[in-house]
Amino acid sequence: MRHVGRLIFICVTVLRYGLDELALSSFRQRWVRALVRVLTIGRRLDLPRGVRLRLGLERLGPIFVKFGQVMSTRRDLLPPDYAEELAKLQDRVPPFPAAQSRALIEKAFGKPIDEIFASFDAEPVASASIAQVHFATLKDGREVAVKVLRPGMLDVIDDDLTLMRTLAVWVERLSVDGKRLKPREVVAEFDNYLHDELDLVREASNAAQLRRNMEDLRLVMVPEMIWDLCTQGVIVMERMKGLPISQVDRLREAGVDIKKLARDGVTIFFTQVFRDGFFHADMHPGNIQVSVAPATFGRYIALDFGIVGTLTEFDKEYLAQNFIAFFRRDYKRVAELHVESGWVPPETRVDALEGAIRAVCEPHFDRPLKDISLGQVLLRLFQTSRRFNVEIQPQLVLLQKTLLNVEGLGRELDPDLDLWNTAKPFLERWMNDQIGWRGLAERLKNEAPRYVQLLPELPRLVHQALTRPRASDTRVLEALLEEQRRSNRWLLALTASLIGFAAGALLVLVLLRWQA
Template identity: 65%
Template sequence: MRIVRLVKILYVAWRHGLDEIAASGAAATFRSPWLLRAVRLLHLGRKLQAPRGQRLREALESLGPIFVKFGQVLSTRRDLLPPDIADELALLQDRVPPFPGELAVKAIEKGLGKPIDALFDDFDRKPVASASIAQVHFARLKDGREVAVKVLRPNMAPVIERDLELLRTAGTLLVKVSADARRLRPLDVIDEFDKYLHDELDLIREAANATQLRRNFEGSPLLRVPEMFWDWCSTEVLTMERMRGIPIGQVERMRAAGIDLKRLSRDGVEIFFTQVFRHGFFHADMHPGNILVGDAGPDFNRYIALDFGIVGTLSDFDKNYLAQNFLAFFRRDYRRVAELHVESGWVPATTRVEELEGAVRACCEPVFDRPLKEISLGLVLMRLFQASRRFNVEIQPQLVLLQKTLLNIEGLGRQLDPDLDLWVTAKPILERWMREQIGLEGLVDRMKLESRQWARLLPELPRLAHDALARQARPQADPAVRELLVRLVAEQRRTRRWLAGFMALTLAGFGALIWLTVL
């Protein structure tokens, strides 16, 4: 079976001309007449009229669900791909035929350990959505609540492992024969794809992601996240609250329903920056197929998120780096952008800031000559990543996910409102976040956080100082040090009383600061 699959992959690759770049690159690299003849022979019997990006997309679609998913993940690596290929791969959708409802029932019964009739009052065997990894059925629980049940495709794990092994084999060959392939680092991309796939195969992980996102937006008028029903979830089955709304890609239908599209576009930007800079936890797969817009009741004109298999997380360091970068871009402070790269440690410490500043300026100035509302934050970030490669910058995976999500949000926002000025919408959010981090409010918040440790740490300081000095004194046997230790022990009680008083005064001052801040 593996040989048959490999033969099919090779045939599809030949039919769509995916071999020409690798083979031509190898021939040019080794300057071999035999390889040049092989390249010419490969072109016999086929006509390659479509652009290379289109041919790659069509080849992946013909190879099936795993390769479609691979293309979707590959499309997020705009820092590695030529623009024409990245744009084509971004068009890949999960146009995958559903599997029979009876197989879904068997998978649910196996995953949850009960007959389908004991789990649900009603279960629709006809799927409402089918993707490369799973499909969705509507059902009703015994207590009458309507739910959506997501079920993994049967026997996905062995299929995935087989195709991943073949992908790694192909990637290894490409790296050996093509300089272009080495630049694109196919094995790193395949490893990243492997991680995404195995994360999506664990629906418990997806349910946990959804629960965290729901908690973050509890009570928010911007975003609705469905409730997860944990008693009906397993690694292969996910059961969540059924959502009703209009797919966000159906603009005319939303306009007919009276939805305010301009407000919706602004809300999308605010949702993104709230997730990134306030929560550090963001939905990283916000394409139109995963978003509804409420058209009735309390969800009217509100985003409804679906499919939580891919999320991104950011540390405080990442958030601070991104906020300062965005603000520096907005102010055209390219030197600050370069300094941030050096301070972050993502470029060698020996890098000349002036050289990096010049590269960033050359990258961004052409963008800023356009009207603000036409500037893409996602493309600016992508250009920055591309320019940074010259300086041996290793782009962090979480930032690649963020850039891909930002491009999705911008695309959606401008589809809803062509006049959306993303910079005007985003700048107040970024500036507010920066004030919260480095202003009085940020100081108070950090003091609150750190004060939990004071009662434990302050009384320990004299003992820690004593122990450190004692360790230093033992090998040297310095009389002056011994005398100092004797004095420290004699004054330890007095020091503790002084520290207790100092802590009381500090806490009193801290309380007064909070009181003044509240006023």
């Protein structure tokens, strides 16, 4: 019944803010327009449509806010008024009361807040869909940021996910694309990421891992976690000072090289994905700042590590080969990779798939980011995938989302950025490191501890293998002997039958001659 109540709440919210009218207004069919007129009878929708959309998503809760955050980076796909309002979801979700935040912190640490901090700012500096952040100062003088999980989030998210699972089942049953799109697997992936985001200790560990990974790159800063003050509902971290990346004019006034900043963003993304297989998967503008301190001037500052993506070695190699083939315009290799990976049926004609991919991608090369839309390219690729029954890979959903975030950031910073030429040298170097002599040396180094333990034992192991057959070998040998015995018995019976047949035939011939 709780889930039914949530569904009713969603329907009421949709009607209250006219989200149904927004969703249906883009259809040109007469019956759809007539339906819109019927649905809006008696309702006063005075607020601008962008404001109604933002307020409706805020009212519906964290999952819908996350959806709005993703869409806010796609200004090429949305009307300007939608994009402007959805951008406010990045860090301006209404906060919960400061007294409640203090109570949650004191409950988490089991002591009054004055015993933990020398000072604590009751007014939150940022309020997002899952948590809000306060600035504070520790007793030793260190400036920190305190992140507090919103109360009651687990029940709301579980209700929404239950509805999403039900919807996914019906999509899989009723849609012709249901099996290919794997909606239940995608919802399961989303479920994992959201529940991971509700565990702030996991977020702190994600930040620590990214901090180690990015330390030698010197392009991005990740706050240090204060582990003594990290719990599942509250975490305390180093306070980072920078300008929001969305405030491009202020960054220019501070002397930041915006074009270099855009190129560095691409480098950071591809390094995290292909070198580490561990990437920040919530890179909307509200989570990215730029340092203007003299010692770290122009570096990215990454925040909010609740959602990270991971890739296996197979995924990384497959994706890198696909990207490089795209950048080299080797569409035949792209088609072959799809067949080799099993993402398309094995009977798919490579030349037909090659031609379809070429038609999608070729018009977008050698053009700056301002003149292309990766979102439109992906949309056409999805249409092509439907034609060739390409199966959606749930483990890559986060990567696709993050790639759209990166393109959105790049479009804001430097519309003239050539995404292809910026990324191609990095991927080629990465592939050379993987399959060249350097990659071989690195793998040998990683396997060295195993070799050190194995080599002294190798002569004894070889001697045992040669002199003492294993039990499995004995069983195989016995099975072969039994099979040989059966074959011998069968051959003996067959030979006896043939001899008997030949003797009988000879006897008949003798009798016939004798009678003659």
